[in-house]
Amino acid sequence: MSHKAFIAGVGMVPFAKPGASEPYPVMAAQAGRLALEDAGVAYGAIEQAYVGYVYGDSTSGQKAVYGLGMTGIPVFNVNNNCSTGSTALFLARQAVESGAADCVLALGFEQMNPGAIGTVFNDRPSPFEDFDREAEALAGVPELPLALRYFGGAGQSHMRQYGTPLEAFAKVRAKASRHAARNPLALLRKELSVQDVMDAPMLWPGVLTRLMACPPTCGAAAAVLVSEAFAKKKSLRTDVFIAAQAMTTDRPDTFDSHDMMRLVGYGMTQEAARKVYEQAGIGPQDLDVVELHDCFAQNELISYEALGLCPPGGAAAFIDAGDNTYGGQVVTNPSGGLLSKGHPLGATGLAQCYELTHQLRGSAQERQVPGARTALQHNLGLGGACVVTLYASKDG
Template sequence: MSERAFVAGAGMTKFDKPGARPVTYPELVAEAVSGALADAGLSYTQVQRAAVGYVFQPSAAGQRALYDVGLTGIPVINVNNNCATGSTALMLASEWVRSGLADVTLAVGFEQMTKSAMQGNTGAAVTTVDHHLAVLKRTRGWSDAPMTAQFFGHAATEHMQRFGTTVEQLAAVAVKNHEHSVRNPLAQFQNRYTLQEVLNDKPVFGPLTRSQCSPISDGAAAVVVVSERFARAHQLQGRAVEIVAQTLVTDTPASFGSESMIDVVGAPMTRAAVAQVLDASAVTIDDIDVIELHDCFSINEIITYEAMGLCAEGDGGKFAESGATTFGGRWVVNPSGGLISKGHPLGATGLAQCTELTWQLRGEAGARQVPGARLALAHNLGLGGACAVTMYRAPSVTTEEGKAHAR
């Protein structure tokens, strides 16, 4: 691969409680794609390939999702990689550009979710998380709680037992991310929570309460990816955010051999993916300014701090309550509100992370802008298993240009 790939345009819908808006999934996609194209100053007729990600919609929904945007005959690839679907679609779009197969590609993710879809069919002969369930059932047993809540709830309990992490430290993650989402008009939730309100919220499983868990959500996000030569030919360099490095890893024996729920829920994948991207980018974690990570539950943000190298293993709880991951701290993590508060429409999540970081690196994030952000990291995790990590670099954009486009 010799071409460099850039995000030239990004757009997303507001993330909402399912049914809050009477719209179809093609309407959600059209809104996100139209926003991304307008942001790039391009038309759909210029797009040469599209990758469309979703988890719960019917087969070949990607084509139907885009037909109302345009009928141009381009290849449309449908992508499903559980919660890492959006970032996987982005990886396809960027690899088409890097390989020289296309100069303009589109990555789209969307979801309209239901509670029943999230329950999972754990009684089936084969499921996508057989290996994960085997460890869970053998070592912790099984309950009637939602499957993912059991995985991460047990991981939280294990972290508390091994490292002394407290319920207050788990809740601090949710307090921070709900505070961040107050500044994000596209977030599903936009209310502050005190530490006590998080702790007193409805119990879900183990030490996790409702406001520490990502909700089911409807929404869509899209980005336009272009080659360097296209960006130069169309004077897009001043707003084009470079995709410096990307990787996608899946489970290895490390996820299951220790019978640790922290490993089962993806810590080894995160460690491997982050290390690969940092090495390919020739930077360290200390060089990063802003991070969007997969906080599907509060404990996963703590686990990811450690796996990324933001702090030492076992120190994630103390780190969460230290203020190091909010405005004025060492890094700003999940300025969008993260999955916990921005929402988590599975297929859209990775591309919403890309959209947020594109705006951050252009200086267009408005009230939640991270001052001077130049390097950003996105982490998108899917059990069953996939972990996508992406490094982004800011364009050469002036402060005044950024203010002119502030959101």
């Protein structure tokens, strides 16, 4: 791995509620075109495409990119649950860094149905069998939908271990709404108070309100990655590059620790972050901005600790000090995050890439983090996979 991968272009369509979006091939092609236009290259320059989605038939990736052109290139369909978009980015980065390709497209999309996420193939073993068994033993509430049970249980675990109040999660959600109010691409842009979040209907009494969960969403996002030699040859921008990246999957502690936080990826996150900091030779104190996987307010809070932004058990104090927003230690989810921007599973990781690229370019407009030079992305999928990516500006 001797070639840096530069983010030459990014594109994203506004996220929408299920039933209010265009069909997935339309959204995907639009996001791809925006990324190509932003990069200043034609689709004919793309040598490989990594296309991510969770709910779709095989070769939906081809259907998506054929709206950009039918050039006969390799098209790889990627599915890694909610970390699908960043998994596509991981593969695209590897292709460029290894020298296998000089210009690669990473594209993610999702056309979702209303309501809670569920299984599709009920005639065969579920990849969540072991997770369900452990969640039922630790948290109970088998009547709750899968994601609510997992992440609500993780929040409950943090509350029990550290005395974290429910209000801490409400503060995370209120912060997300304030950030989203500045983002024209966010789905939910209404500012919420902490009390609004606390007063929302309880999905799990004492543990989780409705406003602490991200909404099902449709959308698409894309990035064009290039080598430095290709960028110079084509006079493309090289101001943002991937400085370090790591993907992790579950280890025995996911189940053996008998801790709901570990069950939802705390260990994967911790290890991926450690590898990224080691690769880059920096620490969490050097970060300016973070886009992390806040599918639930509970997961944002525990991810602060897993990423090293604060010590274990220190998240509530970190939030109370305002260290997770503008003027604090590090701005988390300036886009509004999954809680406000929305969470179209296959697109989420690339939407995070879109946001952080603009932050490092200095083109994030009203939500710009002043002087941003280093940016961390955290994208998590249960089952499981976690991708942590460090972006840097060329003069950073």
